[in-house]
Amino acid sequence: MKKNIVLFVLFVLPIVAYLFFASGVNSFITLPTITATIPDVHTNWASLNGEKVTLNKKITILGFAGSEMLKNKGNYFTLNQKIYNRNREFKDFQMVFIAPEGTQDQAKEVLKELSGLNDLSGYHFVFGPPNEIQAYFNSMKLLGKLDSKLGTPNVYIIDKKRNLRGRKGRSVQGKPEYKEGYNTSLAGELYNEMTDDVKIILAEYRLALKRNNANRQI
DSSP, X not given: OHHHHHHIIIIIHHHHHHHHHHOSSXXXXXXXXXXXXXXXXXXXXXXXXXXXOOOTTSEEEEEEEOSOGGGGHHHHHHHIIIIIHHHTTSTTXXXXXXXXXXXXXXXXXXXXXXXXXXXXXXXXXEEEOHHHHHHHHHHTOOSOOOOTTSEEEEEEEEOTTSOEEOEEEEOTXXXXXXXXXXXXXXXXXXXXXXXXXXXXXXXXXXXHHHHHHHHHHO
C-alpha cells in the first residue's frame, strides 16, 4: 500500500497537475476514443522512399492528402509549424499521409518546401489505389467524408494501439462536444485544440513510461 501511495505522489500527481493547468481548452484528463483499433496501413501500399510504414506502437497524425495536395500545401506548412515541429523529438511521434497512386511527385514537392524548416524524418507518405483508400477511410467509421479527390483538410490523432482519439463528451463550458479530426486550414484550431489534445496523448505515454521505470526500481 505504501509503495502505491509513493508512486502516486511521485509520478501520477505531477502529470495530472500538468494536464489540468496546460489544458486550457480540453476538459478531458484522457482523450476519448472515437474509433477503436483502426486498420494498419496496407502493406501493399508503396511508400515514398521504400520504407516500411506502420501505425503500430506509434503516435500518429494521420492525413488523407488527395490527388491535388499542392493546392493545399499551405495546410502542410501550418501543420508542420503548429504540431510536428513542437513534438518531433518524441521518438514515437510520426506524420503519415495517405494519397492516391501517381501523386508521388507532388509529395516530394511538399517535402522539399518543408525541408528547410526542420528534420522531416518523421514524415511518411504512402500511396494506394483510390478504391482501397476510400475503403480504408470508411473503416475508420467517421462522420466526415473524403472529397472527390480522396482528400480532406482534417488530420486524425492515432495512438500506439491504433485507436483514433478525439473529443467526445462535454466541453469546459458544459456543452456537448465531438471532434474526430482537426482542420489543417485553421491555424487557430491546430494551435489551440489539437496542440492541447496531442499534449494529453504524449502525457499518457510519459506517465506509463515513468510507472514502468518506477516498478523496475522498487
